[in-house]
Amino acid sequence: MRMRGRPGAGPGEGLGDARELWGLRPGPSVSGSRAAAQSSDGGELGRRRSPAGESPGARKDTRWCVSRMKRNRLSFMNKVLQSSPAVKQPKLGCHSSLSQTHMRAALLDWGNLPHHVVLRIFQYLPLIDRARASSVCRRWNEVFHIPDLWRKFEFELNQSAASYFNSTHPDLIQQIIKKHAAHLQYVSFKVDSSTESAEAACGILSQLVNCSIQTLGLISTAKPSFLNMSKSHFVSALTVLFVNSKSLSSIKIEDTPVDDPSLSILVANNSGTLRRLKMSSCPHVSSNEILCVADHCQGLRELALNYYMLSDKLLLALSNETHVNLEHLRIDVMGENAGQIEFHSIKRQSWDALIKHSPGVNVVMYFFLYEEEMETFFKEETPVTHLYFGRSVSKEILGRLGLNCPRLTELVVCANGIQVIDTELICIAEHCKNLTALGLSECEVSCSAFIEFVRLCGRKLTHLSIMEEVLIPDDVYSLDEIHTEVSKYLGRIWFPDVMPLW
Secondary structure (H helix, E strand, O other): OOOOOOOOOOOOHHHHHHHHHOOOOOOOOOOHHHHHHHOOOHHHHHOOOOOOOOOHHHHHHHHHHHHHHHHHHHHHHHHHHHHOOOOOOOOOOOOOOOOHHHHHHHHHOHHHOOHHHHHHHHOOOOHHHHHHHHOOOHHHHHHHOOHHHHOEEEEEEOOOOOOOOOOOOHHHHHHHHHHHHHHOOEEEEEEOOOHHHHHHHHHHHOOOOOOOOOEEEEEEOOOOHHHHOOHHHHHHHHHHHHHHOOOOOEEEOOOOOOOHHHHHHHHHHHOOOOOEEEOOOOOOOOHHHHHHHHHHOOOOOEEEEEHHHOOHHHHHHHOOOOOOOOOEEEEEEOOOOOOOOOOOOOOHHHHHHHHHHOOOOEEEEEEOOOHHHOOOOOOOOOOOOEEEEEEEOOHHHHHHHHHHOOOOOEEEEEEOOOOEOHHHHHHHHHHOOOOOEEEEOOOEEEHHHHHHHHHHHHHHOOEEEEEHHHEEOOOOOOHHHHHHHHHHHHOOOOOOEOOOOO
8 A cells, every 4th residue: 555645745755754653764765656666675665674583473562562561651640640639730821831732742751750750659659559650660660669668667467368457478578678678767567466477577677677767666456466475586676676776766565575674775775766655565564664764765755554664753753854744644554463453552742743844744544444443543633634444433433533633634434334423424524624525335324414514514525425325314304305405505416326236
């Protein structure tokens, strides 16, 4: 088939344009159809000459693969742009020097995007999508390995096929250790309930020797699997990190067999940078070692521990004038030993010293005790701000809250039994002027008393979660009327929570 040249073109020039259009090499110019027919190209003018040993079909396959790769790249990046605010389409003004055609061509040339633009896009993608995008072209693969993308990583380890999260692939773990260990700064390990997963996490932890980690978190999604593994193996792996990382600022090692010697190493190497330490349910740590941490880590702002570690000396150390203001103190109250009934008390003077030094501190207390075990608490003023009772609590203890917890802002009571707590609830509303959240379940409150409680708290009560079974109708209000009265005082529509039936 003869190819027509463009108007005004000489013989053979239209064929050269066609060759360029299809990516073919331009042939020599010839004059007339007879010369073309007698040329060495002959019938091969419409086909690209293949190198020796390569069939035309192979060339066609190569062009098809390259074309598909380009289409995949364009399709992938178009989807990214539609869902990501990282890159915005430029607005073309009336006096723009670039035509819309040129601008569109520039936007579609994803392979030539600047590194910082591709990096910004990659930061919005999950790891699996970044890995897929890195195989598109060399430039994207270079961006994939930029250290900024490897500052934060969560290792997920499990042994069960029924686990709700996927385990990090072993090949990826080895790649991170070999190529990106020095870039890691924020690292967490999420493991299931198996001891094998905890041991695997410690195996990875012991290999992070050339890194400057700032944040470390050990998370057990079910029962505390780290406590079931060898204590020496865990302490050895943790010590490697404490020795090699000189800028640790946040550590979450709850439900682990960490001990006093390993904490001493932490303090010796990171006392100037440590800001947050969460270590509830660590049975091998003594109250004296926690006191040592408070004495040397003057920049500590958040601390989570068990009640048995709390002491008057610790509160006074946190109140020292050289210590920064404490922002968050979480205390888990549970029996250290089975059958423990008596607990030590904290003097009011120690609490007062803490509040004087850090007036804005949040004191959070979680109680996992039975009624007979709580006799020691709230006999004197306690500066608790967030209070959660995980088990049944007596009327007497609830009555003490209104009298001795003036800073209380959030209260959650999971159970109280069959005793009506009208008086106690109204006392809390009258004396706890900062209360903004209340949650009640398996309690009994009359509708009239509950409405009076809401009236006293007013619109500052921003969170109110009450099970419908808690409210007892009386002579004044029924369950059908209570939501109207409560909504009026809250300034928003409110209904009690209902247990779903399925």
